[in-house]
Every structure is written in C-alpha cells, then in structure tokens.
Amino acid sequence: MATATTPQQAWHPWRPLLVLLLLLGGGGGGCPAACDCTSRPRAVLCAHRRLEAVPGGLPPDTELLDLSGNRLWGLQRGMLSRLGLLQELDLSDNQLSALEPGAFLGLQSLLTLRLRGNRLRILGPGVFSGLSALTLLDLRLNQIVLFLDGAFGELGSLQQLEVGDNHLVFVAPGAFAGLAKLRSLTLERCNLSTVPGPALARLPELGALRLRDLDIGRLPAGALGGLGQLQELEIHRWPALEALEPGSLAGLNLSSLAITRCNLSAVPFQALRHLSFLRVLDLSQNPISAIPARRLSPLVRLQELRLSGAGLTSIAAHAFHGLTAFHLLDVADNALQTLEETAFPSPDKLVTLRLSGNPLTCDCRLLWLLRLRGRLDFGSSAPACAGPQHVQGKSLREFSDILPPGHFTCQPALIRKSGPRWVIAEEGRRAIFSCSGDGDPAPTVSWMRPQGAWLGRAGRVRVLEDGTLEIRSVQLRDRGPYVCVVSNVAGNDSLRTWLEVIQVEPPNGTLSDLNITVPGGPGPFFLDSRGVAMVLAVGFLPFLTSVTLCFGLIALWSKSKGRVKHHVTFDFVAPRPSGDKKSGGNRVTAKLF
Ligand SMILES: *[C@@H]1O[C@H](CO)[C@@H](O)[C@H](O)[C@H]1NC(C)=O
Ligand SMILES: *[C@@H]1O[C@H](CO)[C@@H](O)[C@H](O)[C@H]1NC(C)=O
Ligand SMILES: *[C@@H]1O[C@H](CO)[C@@H](O)[C@H](O)[C@H]1NC(C)=O
Ligand SMILES: *[C@@H]1O[C@H](CO)[C@@H](O)[C@H](O)[C@H]1NC(C)=O
Ligand SMILES: *[C@@H]1O[C@H](CO)[C@@H](O)[C@H](O)[C@H]1NC(C)=O
Numbered sequence: 118m119a120t121a122t123t124p125q126q127a128w129h130p131w132r133p134l135l136v137l138l139l140l141l142g143g144g145g146g147g148c149p150a151a152c153d154c155t156s157r158p159r160a161v162l163c164a165h166r167r168l169e170a171v172p173g174g175l176p177p178d179t180e181l182l183d184l185s186g187n188r189l190w191g192l193q194r195g196m197l198s199r200l201g202l203l204q205e206l207d208l209s210d211n212q213l214s215a216l217e218p219g220a221f222l223g224l225q226s227l228l229t230l231r232l233r234g235n236r237l238r239i240l241g242p243g244v245f246s247g248l249s250a251l252t253l254l255d256l257r258l259n260q261i262v263l264f265l266d267g268a269f270g271e272l273g274s275l276q277q278l279e280v281g282d283n284h285l286v287f288v289a290p291g292a293f294a295g296l297a298k299l300r301s302l303t304l305e306r307c308n309l310s311t312v313p314g315p316a317l318a319r320l321p322e323l324g325a326l327r328l329r330d331l332d333i334g335r336l337p338a339g340a341l342g343g344l345g346q347l348q349e350l351e352i353h354r355w356p357a358l359e360a361l362e363p364g365s366l367a368g369l370n371l372s373s374l375a376i377t378r379c380n381l382s383a384v385p386f387q388a389l390r391h392l393s394f395l396r397v398l399d400l401s402q403n404p405i406s407a408i409p410a411r412r413l414s415p416l417v418r419l420q421e422l423r424l425s426g427a428g429l430t431s432i433a434a435h436a437f438h439g440l441t442a443f444h445l446l447d448v449a450d451n452a453l454q455t456l457e458e459t460a461f462p463s464p465d466k467l468v469t470l471r472l473s474g475n476p477l478t479c480d481c482r483l484l485w486l487l488r489l490r491g492r493l494d495f496g497s498s499a500p501a502c503a504g505p506q507h508v509q510g511k512s513l514r515e516f517s518d519i520l521p522p523g524h525f526t527c528q529p530a531l532i533r534k535s536g537p538r539w540v541i542a543e544e545g546r547r548a549i550f551s552c553s554g555d556g557d558p559a560p561t562v563s564w565m566r567p568q569g570a571w572l573g574r575a576g577r578v579r580v581l582e583d584g585t586l587e588i589r590s591v592q593l594r595d596r597g598p599y600v601c602v603v604s605n606v607a608g609n610d611s612l613r614t615w616l617e618v619i620q621v622e623p624p625n626g627t628l629s630d631l632n633i634t635v636p637g638g639p640g641p642f643f644l645d646s647r648g649v650a651m652v653l654a655v656g657f658l659p660f661l662t663s664v665t666l667c668f669g670l671i672a673l674w675s676k677s678k679g680r681v682k683h684h685v686t687f688d689f690v691a692p693r694p695s696g697d698k699k700s701g702g703n704r705v706t707a708k709l710f
C-alpha cells in the first residue's frame with residue numbers, strides 16, 4: 118500500500134506536467150479499442166462492451182470511466198492506480214464478487230464510485246483504501262449480509278452512502294466509524310429487523326436518513342438518539358409500523374419528517390411534540406382518519422403538512438391552531454366531505470391546498486374556499502363537488518363569482534322529533550331520551566344540563582351514537598331538566614326535557630337472611646334465604662298462620678316465666694318479580710301479641 122501511494126503523493130505537484138509528457142510521448146495515452154473517448158472530454162465510455170477485465174491503455178487524464186454493464190468479475194489491487202485524476206468510476210451491473218484490498222489504490226481524486234448491481238457479499242478490510250476524496254458510494258443491489266466494524270473506515274470524505282437492496286441482516290456497532298462527513302444515508306430493502314441505532318450514532322454529521330421498505334414494526338424510544346445533527350428523517354413503507362412510541366424520536370431536532378406508507382392509525386402527537394423546529398411533516402398513506410383540534414400546536418414552526426391518501430374523514434375546527442407559519446396542506450385523495458375555514462389560524466396565509474380526490478359537499482362551509490380559489494395553488498387538479506346533486510362533478514374553478522341561488526347554501530339545524538318532554542323513571546332503572554334533527558349539513562345532536570357541562574359519550578349518563586341520551590341506574594340526583602341541542606354550521610335548535618325520579622323501597626326484601634328474635638324466647642328464630650324462598654313458595658298467609666300459632670305458644674310460655682315483651686314486629690318486603698315494576702313490592706307487617 119505504502120509503495121503505491123507514496124510516489125503518487127510525491128508527484129502530486131508535477132502531475133499536469135507528467136500528463137503532458139505522457140500524452141506527447143504516447144505512453145499508453147490512447148483510447149482502448151472497445152471504448153468511446155470522443156463523446157465527452159476526458160471521459161472513457163466502455164458501457165455494455167462485454168468486457169471481462171478493465172481494458173488496458175486508459176488515458177491517464179481520464180476523469181470519467183464508465184465500465185457499467187460488462188462482465189468484470191474481480192478487481193485486483195492497484196489495477197486503476199494510474200488514473201490519479203479520475204473523478205467518477207462506474208462499475209455498475211457487472212459480476213464483481215470480490216474486491217481485493219487496495220483495489221482502488223491511487224484514485225485519490227475519485228469523487229463518485231458506483232458498484233450497484235454486482236455480486237458483492239463481503240467488504241473486506243482495506244477495500245476502500247486510498248479513496249480519500251470519495252463523496253458518493255453506491256452499493257445498492259448486491260448481496261452483502263453484514264457490515265463489519267470499520268467496513269468504511271477510510272472514507273473520511275464520504276457524504277452519501279447507498280446500501281439498499283442487499284441482504285443486510287446485521288450492522289456492527291462500529292461499521293460506520295470513520296465516516297466523519299457522511300451527510301446522507303439510505304437503508305432500504307434489507308433484511309434488518311431493527312434500526313441499527315448504535316452504528317448510526319457514529320455518524321456525527323448525518324443530516325438525512327432514509328429508512329425505506331423495511332420489515333420493522335417498532336422504533337424503540339431513543340433508537341435514533343445519537344443523531345443530533347439529523348435534519349431529515351424518512352421512514353417509508355414499514356407495513357408493520359402501527360404506532361410510534363412517545364420517545365421514538367427523542368434526541369432528534371428534525372426539520373423534515375416523513376413517515377409514509379406505514380400502518381399508523383393516528384398522528385403520533387406524543388412522539389412529535391418536542392420537534393419545535395419541524396417545518397415539513399408528511400404522514401401520507403397511513404390509515405389516519407382524523408386530525409383533531411389543537412394537537413399540532415407544539416410544532417410551532419410547521420409550514421407543511423402532507424396527509425394524502427390516508428382515509429381522512431375529518432379535520433377538526435382549530436386543527437392547525439398555533440401554527441403561525443403554516444402555508445401548505447396536502448390532503449388529496451381522502452374521504453373528506455368538507456374542510457372548514459376554522460381549521461386554519463389564518464386561512465389567508467394558506468398558499469397551497471391539495472384537496473382533489475375528496476367527496477366534497479359544496480355547501481356554505483366551502484364558501485371560503487370559493488372566495489380564495491383564484492389565489493390558492495390547488496396543484497394539478499382543483500377540488501370538485503361530489504354533492505349536492507345540482508353541482509356534482511363541478512370543479513371549484515368553474516363557478517363564477519356570482520352564484521346562482523341555492524349554490525353553496527346550508528339549512529340551519531331544526532329538531533325533527535324527540536321523545537316525551539317529561540320522562541318518569543324509577544330509581545335504579547334506565548331512562549332514555551331521544552332527539553334528532555334535520556338540517557343541511559346533517560346536524561350533530563348533543564345533550565347538556567342547563568347549568569352544567571356537555572354530556573359525554575361514556576359513563577352512567579351518556580349520549581349514544583344516534584343522539585339518544587341514556588341514563589343507566591337512575592339516581593335521585595338525576596332529577597331535573599336535560600337539553601337536547603341539534604346544531605350545524607348554519608345554526609342550532611334546542612329542546613328541554615324533564616326527568617322525574619320515583620323513589621323506590623330500599624332493597625331490604627331481596628332474598629337475604631331473615632332474623633327474627635323473640636325477646637325472652639328460646640333464642641333467635643332464624644330463617645335463612647332458603648327458608649325465605651320456601652315461604653315465598655308456600656305463600657305468605659299459610660306461613661303467617663303457622664308462625665302466629667307458634668308465637669302464641671311461645672308467648673304463653675314466656676309469660677309463665679314473667680319476662681314479657683308484649684309484641685314483636687317484623688318487616689318483610691318480598692322481592693318484586695322482575696319486570697313487574699308497578700307493584701311496588703310486597704310489604705307485610707305483622708304485629709304479634
Ligand atoms: C432476505 O429476505 C429475502 C426476502 O424476504 C430472502 O429471500 C433472503 O433470503 C433474506 N436474506 C437473508 C440473508 O436473510
Ligand atoms: C395494520 O394495522 C391493522 C390494525 O391496526 C392490522 O389489522 C393490519 O393487519 C395491519 N396491516 C399490516 C400490513 O400489518
Ligand atoms: C435545532 O435545529 C435548528 C435548525 O433546524 C437550530 O436552529 C436549533 O438551534 C436546533 N436546536 C437544538 C436544541 O439543537
Ligand atoms: C346556538 O346559536 C346561537 C346563535 O344563533 C349561539 O349564540 C349559541 O352559542 C349556539 N348554541 C350552541 C350550543 O351551539
Ligand atoms: C332496610 O330498611 C331500613 C328502614 O326501612 C333502612 O334503615 C336500612 O338501611 C335498609 N337496609 C338496607 C340494606 O338497605
């Protein structure tokens with residue numbers, strides 16, 4: 118190695134003179150017979166010439182050497198060492214399976230090395246020796262399984278490394294050591310099952326990381342924590358990625374993040390919230406159905422949000438609240454029926470809006486869009502109306518400034534039908550209030566207590582999907598008025614219903630043990646639940662008769678002993694047969710003297 122590099126480095130200042138001498142003297146300076154040296158200056162083009170070895174007689178002033186699409190199978194040490202001015206070497210689509218250590222010695226000016234589409238399995242130590250100026254290395258479409266420690270150790274100028282389409286299963290923690298200037302790394306279509314975090318942490322200058330087409334289902338907290346300079350992260354096509362853990366992006370300070378064609382079912386707000394320098398967020402092609410209100414506000418510098426082809430059905434009012442620099446929204450090809458002006462902090466700042474491919478209802482909610490249609494950049498196709506029928510299929514651009522009557526209008530919500538205005542329910546039972554409304558757009562139904570909060574969708578008192586209010590296990594304190602409010606963007610209507618609660622007997626009469634004590638008697642007279650059941654089966658009167666008889670005898674006996682209490686009372690509320698709520702229970706009071 119030393120013998121090959123030292124003389125060249127020593128000659129360096131004299132190289133132009135040497136080249137001149139070589140040219141004049143014709144010392145191997147011609148053009149190899151198989152190649153084309155005339156199309157471009159200082160370029161030797163030998164692509165697709167069925168070459169099995171590097172041709173001899175390459176001009177030493179060559180700057181571009183294209184050997185792609187040949188049958189080269191190996192590259193020996195020092196083979197190209199005379200090409201000290203070479204800047205680009207293309208060895209793509211050959212049959213190279215082994216590169217000898219030192220194969221690229223002497224190519225100290227080389228900037229670009231393409232080894233795509235070969236049969237490389239292993240990158241031995243020293244293969245890339247001498248490539249001190251290399252900035253781009255393309256190793257895609259090979260059969261490399263492992264990157265060992267120090268695999269790229271001598272590529273101190275490398276800025277871009279392409280390693281996709283390999284069989285990579287393992288990247289050693291020190292594999293990328295020495296790549297002090299690497300700015301961009303793409304790992305795609307490999308067999309990696311985890312993100313090689315420790316190896317990536319050795320790339321201090323990495324600015325862009327693309328992780329595409331990987332079968333990885335998880336990005337663990339802190340997995341990319343060592344990449345403090347990373348500006349741009351792309352995660353594309355990880356079908357198994359269903360969610361981002363809150364700490365997944367910890368330690369990063371991104372300005373652009375794309376997580377596309379994965380399986381995220383919601384915007385990962387928790388994982389994103391610390392990215393206050395984020396400007397571009399792309400979550401396209403994930404099954405995300407809604408953008409809720411105000412959750413993006415920690416991303417104060419966000420300018421662009423792309424969420425196309427995601428199955429979005431709603432963008433809440435105030436969805437982009439707090440994003441003062443926001444100017445691009447791409448929600449093309451979703452299931453949105455509308456996009457309300459109130460979603461944006463300042464709709465006038467919006468420059469680009471991609472909204473085509475949505476089933477938009479052209480009513481009063483889209484009037485703002487009509488107003489801004491001349492100024493907004495809708496991309497290649499303007500949004501079109503899917504309804505109402507008289508404007509179906511019409512693009513927003515086709516409407517004139519003066520709208521015919523009945524265009525882009527709404528009907529305020531009105532209560533159509535409701536249940537009784539006065540509902541009576543027994544304590545412990547279920548009460549139901551129905552309410553529904555008409556309007557265009559279809560109104561939402563909500564319920565509230567007059568002085569209280571809106572009633573929610575969960576709990577003992579809840580609003581069902583269809584707008585019905587349900588109170589399970591009614592309590593005395595539920596008594597009072599309830600207000601049904603139907604509302605849409607054009608207006609609201611409300612109706613008050615009163616709930617009256619009937620207090621019922623406490624559940625003393627359930628089948629519990631009955632403990633009758635006769636003072637002065639021979640100890641407690643005890644009836645367990647089986648006994649109670651029997652009494653109920655026999656009938657209360659026969660039972661009472663026999664008990665009365667019995668107590669009579671006992672009383673006589675006690676009296677003879679002188680310790681008399683003259684009566685005994687017992688209360689018995691028999692359980693109501695289920696379903697019969699009007700009977701009020703069977704209370705029997707017996708006084709025995
Ligand atoms: C990588 O994955 C591909 C396709 O799933 C498979 O054919 C290949 O054998 C795997 N390679 C290794 C080294 O696991
Ligand atoms: C995506 O996630 C859903 C559940 O959230 C799951 O049923 C489906 O199989 C996932 N798809 C893939 C390709 O993993
Ligand atoms: C985050 O990156 C921005 C540039 O995008 C930079 O101005 C800022 O200082 C960085 N913040 C931290 C904490 O590194
Ligand atoms: C109903 O509409 C009126 C104005 O018409 C408004 O003041 C009120 O806040 C609305 N109520 C609800 C519950 O939306
Ligand atoms: C049974 O009823 C009495 C009054 O009739 C009451 O004081 C007691 O709390 C009730 N017991 C239960 C378990 O409800």
Ligand SMILES: *[C@@H]1O[C@H](CO)[C@@H](O)[C@H](O)[C@H]1NC(C)=O
Nearest residue numbers: 630631632633634641642643
């Ligand atoms: C029945 O009542 C007596 C006296 O009041 C009491 O000591 C006993 O524990 C009671 N038995 C049951 C099962 O409640």
